[in-house]
Amino acid sequence: MKRIAVLSVVLCIVASIFAHPHFRKTLTVKLGEVEATLTYQTATANESRAANTAVGSFVSPRGPRLTLSAALTSGATSIPAGEYTIGVVKESASDWSIALYPGRLGRGATPDKSKIIKLDSVYSNSNGTREHMMIDITAGQGKLAGRAVLFIHFGSMSCAGALT
Numbered sequence: 001m002k003r004i005a006v007l008s009v010v011l012c013i014v015a016s017i018f019a020h021p022h023f024r025k026t027l028t029v030k031l032g033e034v035e036a037t038l039t040y041q042t043a044t045a046n047e048s049r050a051a052n053t054a055v056g057s058f059v060s061p062r063g064p065r066l067t068l069s070a071a072l073t074s075g076a077t078s079i080p081a082g083e084y085t086i087g088v089v090k091e092s093a094s095d096w097s098i099a100l101y102p103g104r105l106g107r108g109a110t111p112d113k114s115k116i117i118k119l120d121s122v123y124s125n126s127n128g129t130r131e132h133m134m135i136d137i138t139a140g141q142g143k144l145a146g147r148a149v150l151f152i153h154f155g156s157m158s159c160a161g162a163l164t
Contacts, residue, residue, distance in 0.1 A: 022132075029137050031148050031164055034072055038150075040064030040086070042132040045155035053090050058099060058111050060087030064135055066100060066150065074162045075120035085111075086135065088152065088159055089118060097121040098150055098161025119150065119161030127158040137163065 027038040043061040053059055064086040072079045084100035091097055100117045122144055133154045140149040140160055149160040 025135075027137060029148075031072065031137075033070060034081075035069040036072075036137060036163065037067040038064070038086075038135060038137055039067070040133075040135050042134070043154075045129075045131055045133060047155040047157065050090075050154070050157065051093075055090050055092060056113075058087045058089050058101065058113070058116055060085050060101070060105060061133055061154070063105060063107070065104065072163050074117075074164075077117060077119070079117055079163070084117070086150065086152070087111075089116065091123075094123075094125075096123045096157065096159050098152060098159050119163070120144070121159055121161040123157070123159045125156045125158070127153060127156075129156045130154065 022042045024041050025039070029036050041062045050059070065083055066086050067083045068079060068081050070081045079100065082102060083104065084102055085105045087099050087101060088096045089099045098119045098121045100119070101111045102115055105111055122142060130153045133152065136151045137148060138151050140147040140162060144160055144162050147162045148164045149162055151160045152158065
């Protein structure tokens with residue numbers, strides 16, 4: 001009986017690992033002379049948590065990071081070289097902006113709002129649905145066309161923030 005109980009526990013753990021995989025991802029791109037490295041771990045899209053987030057809050061699921069080898073600009077905003085925690089700021093019930101926070105934030109830590117760097121962003125909920133968070137650096141569209149953007153897709157919510 002003990003063996004069956006232990007085997008059952010082991011099988012449940014293995015099944016949960018394979019049923020909900022989370023991957024560590026790293027992407028490095030050259031933006032002109034600036035090397036930008038994006039590091040994150042996928043997270044399950046939980047839109048009910050996003051809906052319950054207070055307006056003005058900085059949210060960073062699993063603490064994704066962006067490291068810049070030199071300064072960049074996002075519109076009129078300068079982004080110095082260094083490491084940043086990537087997140088989003090809830091602007092209203094139907095609008096979000098991508099934001100960067102200098103350094104790493106610990107799980108559950110409250111950021112100093114005066115240090116948050118908001119990127120020139122475009123929010124949409126019409127880009128389909130992703131079960132897990134996906135972050136990329138890609139070419140912008142619409143008002144961000146011709147610019148490199150940091151792109152986050154989480155459930156039915158997606159946001160692009162200009163890096164150049």
